[in-house]
Amino acid sequence: MSLSLADLQYLYQLPFNDLIKQAHEVYKKHHDFNTVHLCGSLSIKTGSCPENCAYCPQSVHYKTYVEKESLLDPNDVLKTAVRAKAHGVTHFCLGAAWSYAPKGNAFQKVLEIVRKVHSTGLQVCCSLGSISEEQAQALLEAGCTTYNYNLDTSPEFYPKIITTRTFESRHQTLQIIRKSNLKISCGGILGMGESIEDRLKLIYLISQLSPQPEMVPLNALVAIEGTPLGEKTFIDPLEYIRIVAIARIAMPRTIIAMAAGRYKMSFETQALAFFSGANAIYIGERILTTSTPDLSADLNMLAKLGMNAYENHIDIRQ
Numbered sequence: 024m025s026l027s028l029a030d031l032q033y034l035y036q037l038p039f040n041d042l043i044k045q046a047h048e049v050y051k052k053h054h055d056f057n058t059v060h061l062c063g064s065l066s067i068k069t070g071s072c073p074e075n076c077a078y079c080p081q082s083v084h085y086k087t088y089v090e091k092e093s094l095l096d097p098n099d100v101l102k103t104a105v106r107a108k109a110h111g112v113t114h115f116c117l118g119a120a121w122s123y124a125p126k127g128n129a130f131q132k133v134l135e136i137v138r139k140v141h142s143t144g145l146q147v148c149c150s151l152g153s154i155s156e157e158q159a160q161a162l163l164e165a166g167c168t169t170y171n172y173n174l175d176t177s178p179e180f181y182p183k184i185i186t187t188r189t190f191e192s193r194h195q196t197l198q199i200i201r202k203s204n205l206k207i208s209c210g211g212i213l214g215m216g217e218s219i220e221d222r223l224k225l226i227y228l229i230s231q232l233s234p235q236p237e238m239v240p241l242n243a244l245v246a247i248e249g250t251p252l253g254e255k256t257f258i259d260p261l262e263y264i265r266i267v268a269i270a271r272i273a274m275p276r277t278i279i280a281m282a283a284g285r286y287k288m289s290f291e292t293q294a295l296a297f298f299s300g301a302n303a304i305y306i307g308e309r310i311l312t313t314s315t316p317d318l319s320a321d322l323n324m325l326a327k328l329g330m331n332a333y334e335n336h337i338d339i340r341q
């Protein structure tokens with residue numbers, strides 16, 4: 024049964040221990056709670072994005088540390104994917120800083136990249152901006168299983184973060200992706216100055232997608248110098264965990280990923296997030312252009328917690 028926004032508001036005001044206990048019960052019922060999904064990611068085309076997302080160092084509107092790079096060579100992407108797989112990654116995300124996935128040769132090159140990564144046995148996720156129905160179909164046929172397209176925040180807060188596109192257009196693209204049979208990865212960013220209400224609305228709207236997304240990446244804003252949000256302080260860790268717990272209760276079967284910002288979280292914060300229902304992390308050098316913790320620190324953390332990584336991708340609908 025899907026939860027209403029009022030249900031999520033009720034959960035939010037519970038004492039912290041009551042909330043995470045409830046989330047843990049839901050988590051235990053639907054997942055192997057001592058096992059996590061290891062995800063990898065690679066920016067296959069970096070920088071010069073025409074959108075003005077206030078958190079993003081890849082926007083052409085801001086002067087940041089990011090150096091632009093054109094679309095990578097498929098064989099170089101393949102080498103990175105093979106390395107990621109050797110580290111235990113099962114799910115590999117290809118990100119590109121575009122508002123719309125390109126047409127013509129550039130898109131053919133993307134399809135070649137997808138085919139090569141798919142040939143390694145990794146689950147391929149693409150994050151290429153808005154796409155047409157034909158492109159979604161072509162990606163699916165090339166071996167892409169999941170498309171990442173985040174709602175970012177609530178519809179009310181959205182115009183304070185991005186003005187070059189609308190929240191409604193995001194929703195429309197999600198419908199196109201759904202029609203194609205690609206699975207959806209859809210999350211957001213916490214700590215951009217949004218209210219609690221905005222956070223709950225984001226989780227509510229994501230949970231209302233039907234069927235619910237395969238994966239929900241929950242990013243904690245990493246403030247980047249040169250962007251309009253460059254001065255923001257990092258989100259209170261317990262607030263982040265509350266949202267993880269509420270997302271877990273609202274979406275019992277979904278994979279909930281601790282995404283960008285995890286490298287700024289203590290080991291203890293991450294342990295509590297795992298307890299509350301987070302069951303995926305991005306490992307390796309970076310999540311697109313944002314740092315991740317050191318790989319050996321991650322493996323050490325999982326060992327200390329007695330946690331394992333899934334050896335194969337698990338389809339949440341089976």
Ligand code: SF4
Binds near residue numbers: 081
């Ligand atoms: S978040 Fe994506 S769409 Fe927004 S500026 Fe960055 S690369 Fe472009």
